[in-house]
Amino acid sequence: MLELIHNNSRYINFIDSYAKFLIDKYPEEIISLYAGAIKSHAKIADKRIYKEVSDYLKHLSKIKGSENVLRQLLYYFRGIYRNRKTMMEILNENFPEKK
Numbered sequence: 001m002l003e004l005i006h007n008n009s010r011y012i013n014f015i016d017s018y019a020k021f022l023i024d025k026y027p028e029e030i031i032s033l034y035a036g037a038i039k040s041h042a043k044i045a046d047k048r049i050y051k052e053v054s055d056y057l058k059h060l061s062k063i064k065g066s067e068n069v070l071r072q073l074l075y076y077f078r079g080i081y082r083n084r085k086t087m088m089e090i091l092n093e094n095f096p097e098k099k
Contacts, residue, residue: 012037050087
């Protein structure tokens, strides 16, 4: 099943559907798959997608051991997409920057 998820890793909803069956046994792999898929998903400039990205980041944050990956993703998004005002508002609302 892990190989199936790897083969379809660009589809975040596919990962989401099957990750729950593998998260206990392969947490690092699932975290990595989520991170890559979230990055790809965020490339789409659409308010609905920004909300989905935030929701997937929240889901990722609930996975034990994902703290560093989550922090890196937020840093990446705030740098690369800093000109996407709506995206930044959604991310800052759900993941306030720590000063």
